[in-house]
Amino acid sequence: MSATSLRAAWVALAGLSAVFLFEMLDNSILNVALPTIGRDLHASTVALQWVTGAYSVVFGGLMLVFGAIADRYGRRRIMLAGLTLLALAGLATAFVTTAGQLIAVRALMGVAAAMTTPGSAALAFRLFDDDGLRVRAMTFISTIGLVGLAVGPTTGGLVLAIAPWQVLLLVNVPVAVLAIICIRSGIEEDAADGLHRDPVDVLGAVLGTAAIVLALIAPTLFLNEGIRSWLPWTTAAAAVAAAIFFVMRQRIAEYPLLDLRLVARPLVAAGLAYKAAAGLAISGLGYLVTLQLQLDWGWSPARAAVGLLPQVVVLIAGGAFVSPFVRRAGLDRAAWLSAAAVVTGLAVYGTLSRFGYVWVALALVLVAAGMRVVGAVAAVNVLRGLPGNRTTIGAALVDTSSEVTSGAGIAVTGTILAATFTGAIASPSWTAHQSAQFEQAVTIAGLVLTAMAATLVIWALMRTRAVRESVAV
Known part of the structure; x- marks a missing residue:
């Protein structure tokens, strides 16, 4: 049954806001700690860049895939699985001893974000039948996230004054737990008639992910390698080629990933x-x-x-x-x-x-x-x-x-x-x-x-x- 006001859906909105808060807060709160992380883990400049870059690239590259999966197997189910992965990845931060391990943890957090972020908008939309309430709900959720984005660097700096940098990522654990509790109690299971059972287009998923990942990596390469280097141009060309093949695949696939x-x-x-x-x-x-x-x-x-x-x-x-x-x-x-x-x-x-x-x-x-x-x-x-x-x-x-x-x-x-x-x-x-x-x-x-x-x-x-x-x- 659809909610008739934001107050009637406050438990669900609290959980969905926590999801968006995690997405907005994650990189902003960590950026201030990069010099400390570099010294602690003896990380190179490139390694530090990938501490934040791994999250963004994986997150952006996998959103379409997990969006398609959620529409088939349940938005609430995929979101809860993503939040569980987020909590586990946050806990793993306590055991990180090398830059490579931290990059792997950040990549797992990117997977968790790809599993949860699209679902937060879809579930917020499903809570209401009225478009005005939908706009208000999404505005409320995004405001919570933007507050996290704004206070992230300041909060990170204050935390670093009294605690090790690992605390900045361990904070994802209580955020994930809060979101799990609210979503489990405030949002019903997806109804069967709201899902579809078309087979997943695996080749389309690979091509789409490759196109997005390469498109997200190319700007960094242009800035780091310069416009005279062959690497960024090759990466950009590969992104365009993958996007073209993705479109061609979607036109001929019986069950396209993206219609x-x-x-x-x-x-x-x-x-x-x-x-x-x-x-x-x-x-x-x-x-x-x-x-x-x-x-x-x-x-x-x-x-x-x-x-x-x-x-x-x-x-x-x-x-x-x-x-x-x-x-x-x-x-x-x-x-x-x-x-x-x-x-x-x-x-x-x-x-x-x-x-x-x-x-x-x-x-x-x-x-x-x-x-x-x-x-x-x-x-x-x-x-x-x-x-x-x-x-x-x-x-x-x-x-x-x-x-x-x-x-x-x-x-x-x-x-x-x-x-x-x-x-x-x-x-x-x-x-x-x-x-x-x-x-x-x-x-x-x-x-x-x-x-x-x-x-x-x-x-x-x-x-x-x-x-x-x-x-x-």
Whole structure:
């Protein structure tokens, strides 16, 4: 039976919020501990990079697969299994003695995240019949996660002052236990008519996973190896080839992992495009602003953190305004208006950021406000555009589109910086010529990201508008 209010489903929402909190908190709380981990485990720079990278790559690469599995065997069942794996991986942290072991634990946590995160959106969607309640539920869940993302570095620093770094990952154990208790008691087993029993397309799963994993690895290789190295270009080409073979396989498979006809539905396609535009913006803008404040303007890390506060405040406090805005504008209009705010923020940054911090702050606010609405509305639109027995892979698609375009945003900005800026970008003192080069790179990268995000938003808007006009006729 569907809940008629958030209060009626508070136990289930507490469990699903704990799942999203784990996803948001995991990397942010660990980043501050990387120097300590490096000293303790005698880890190289590359090994430390994979301490966080292993989680992200495995998480992003396996979401589609576990989304498809959950739609076949039960979303609640797969989520509980993932939470159990998370608790066990957290406990294993206490026994880690080498960087390789820690990377393996982080990969297991990535598997757990892939098993749980898409299911959290699908289960939240299933709790309610009313779209307004669905938006409110997803806004509430995402707010809890964003609070974790915001306080993660500070919390991690305070914990490290009094406890070993292993505690930062052991905290996943009580989070997982809380989520298991709430989900078991607050969410019913999946009904048989809400699942499907099509065989799993193993070849499609391998090709899809390979395409996503390679797409997530390529940006890091572009930044580490440089645009003149053959390795990042080969990896990017392999990602494109795997994606093409995946699409071809899905077109001919009797039981495809991902039915492309469902993805082509207007609500689904538009929702994914809006979410992709937001992912592109938040990653590219975050990367550029961090470099600009600290390297170009010479701000200390603490002052730069304060400079990013407008974005943090909007992401956390903005949740209170999402539901009223959606009620007034409607789901479809709210989606394109918020996505347009993201594009506007990128345009402001690309054209005006060189003229002072006030323009940077305005860009951060616009992108954060747009992303705050898109995060809830795009997911609801995608899920309501799919059959009930395909909602988890739909949620996985939403998260995957954001993960892949986030990597693309960093790859685009990093490549433009590498092509424009001469010398070591991390050098403590730049020449006037280097500062001019950086400002030029920021302008080019900001406008390229604006064009990419705008293309996605315009395409999505045209896709849904054409359908509305055909229905009206």
